[in-house]
Amino acid sequence: MNLFDVYPLYNITPVKGEGCHVYDDEGKKYLDLYGGHAVISIGHSHPSYVKAVQEQVQKLGFYSNSIKNPLQDELAEKLLQVSGLENYKLFLCNSGAEANENALKLASFHTGKSRVIYFKNAFHGRTSGAVAVTDNESIKAPFNKAHEVTCLAFEDVSGLEKELSKGDVAGVIVEIIQGVGGLDEASTEFYQATANLCSKYNAVLLADEVQSGYGRTGDFFAFQKHQISPDIISVAKGMGNGFPIGGILISSKFEAKHGLLGTTFGGNHLACAAGIAVLDVIENENLMQNAAEIFQFVKEKAAEIPQIKQVKGRGLMLGLEFDFEVASLRKDLLFEHQIFTGAASNKKLLRILPPLSIQKGHFEQFFSALKSELKNQ
Numbered sequence: 018m019n020l021f022d023v024y025p026l027y028n029i030t031p032v033k034g035e036g037c038h039v040y041d042d043e044g045k046k047y048l049d050l051y052g053g054h055a056v057i058s059i060g061h062s063h064p065s066y067v068k069a070v071q072e073q074v075q076k077l078g079f080y081s082n083s084i085k086n087p088l089q090d091e092l093a094e095k096l097l098q099v100s101g102l103e104n105y106k107l108f109l110c111n112s113g114a115e116a117n118e119n120a121l122k123l124a125s126f127h128t129g130k131s132r133v134i135y136f137k138n139a140f141h142g143r144t145s146g147a148v149a150v151t152d153n154e155s156i157k158a159p160f161n162k163a164h165e166v167t168c169l170a171f172e173d174v175s176g177l178e179k180e181l182s183k184g185d186v187a188g189v190i191v192e193i194i195q196g197v198g199g200l201d202e203a204s205t206e207f208y209q210a211t212a213n214l215c216s217k218y219n220a221v222l223l224a225d226e227v228q229s230g231y232g233r234t235g236d237f238f239a240f241q242k243h244q245i246s247p248d249i250i251s252v253a254k255g256m257g258n259g260f261p262i263g264g265i266l267i268s269s270k271f272e273a274k275h276g277l278l279g280t281t282f283g284g285n286h287l288a289c290a291a292g293i294a295v296l297d298v299i300e301n302e303n304l305m306q307n308a309a310e311i312f313q314f315v316k317e318k319a320a321e322i323p324q325i326k327q328v329k330g331r332g333l334m335l336g337l338e339f340d341f342e343v344a345s346l347r348k349d350l351l352f353e354h355q356i357f358t359g360a361a362s363n364k365k366l367l368r369i370l371p372p373l374s375i376q377k378g379h380f381e382q383f384f385s386a387l388k389s390e391l392k393n394q
């Protein structure tokens with residue numbers, strides 16, 4: 018059987034990972050400044066993570082959500098401790114799209130309404146509702162287009178109030194820093210106005226922290242900088258360091274009811290063991306602080322390069338905006354210098370999403386490769 022060919026592939030076959038590096042099947046070493054789409058939070062094959070997953074699979078890999086699983090409570094407790102967020106409850110699932118899908122569903126259950134507001138350039142995943150609130154018509158099937166949704170621009174407070182005042186909006190979903198869209202972030206005033214308007218018009222504020230959460234920005238969640246308290250927060254990517262796990266943090270205004278949400282695989286023993294190990298490492302190795310410190314270093318180094326027009330994002334969720342389209346630069350960094358970077362819908366943006374354990378020396382290597390490529394342009 019052949020694979021259903023939906024991914025454009027680089028001709029590289031990684032077979033091993035270690036910290037901030039991956040190795041291909043010929044033993045070639047690559048610096049990973051992309052973390053496989055922002056997934057690798059604590060570094061490839063971190064020893065304590067490997068040990069935790071190995072030990073758990075030897076004991077019990079999976080049982081259904083119809084039995085007690087104390088690992089879920091331990092993960093929820095640890096999440097509270099490391100994120101500093103109180104008064105939220107945790108529902109576990111398997112991916113970012115599934116987290117958003119459940120968040121949207123819960124907003125609709127809670128308010129009895131169905132329309133959802135999202136923002137220009139947003140990406141929230143590929144399941145039915147999540148893709149309906151994603152700003153990319155080419156990945157929406159007619160089936161997805163049946164949802165009632167409205168797209169607005171960041172900073173359009175009056176447009177937001179106009180839509181919310183119609184009374185049919187269940188929720189507003191937002192990536193505090195946009196990932197795929199190109200690292201744009203609205204102002205604190207806008208996020209605070211959005212939160213106030215949501216509570217005024219009985220709509221749910223959903224923060225999609227699938228990419229920006231789990232310490233990536235130097236804060237545990239990107240919204241924490243703006244002093245808002247979203248009603249629902251979705252998480253995934255960095256949560257399992259590659260093990261598929263996602264979740265939503267649900268504020269105390271929502272009431273749980275048996276059967277309201279559910280999943281077969283979500284919150285399984287192995288996923289929880291991976292999730293707990295990730296939080297332990299983030300805490301014990303001060304990875305949020307490292308993300309904030311390395312960010313300062315990257316900004317200083319980027320300022321030395323005239324072709325970089327802007328450093329977008331925060332912490333280790335970064336976009337370097339050049340004065341030219343970067344597709345061929347990315348290819349050269351990968352094939353000439355063995356450095357993985359990412360792309361965005363803004364074609365002039367090089368996305369940088371490394372493991373949170375990355376060190377200055379890794380970025381020195383990157384900037385020297387970048388300088389030598391820019392000389393050749």
Ligand SMILES: Cc1ncc(COP(=O)(O)O)c(C=O)c1O
Binds near residue numbers: 054115228
């Ligand atoms: C902000 C955001 N939300 C949701 C998703 C979807 O996550 P997944 O691919 O795990 O379904 C992504 C994936 O890139 C994302 O960046």
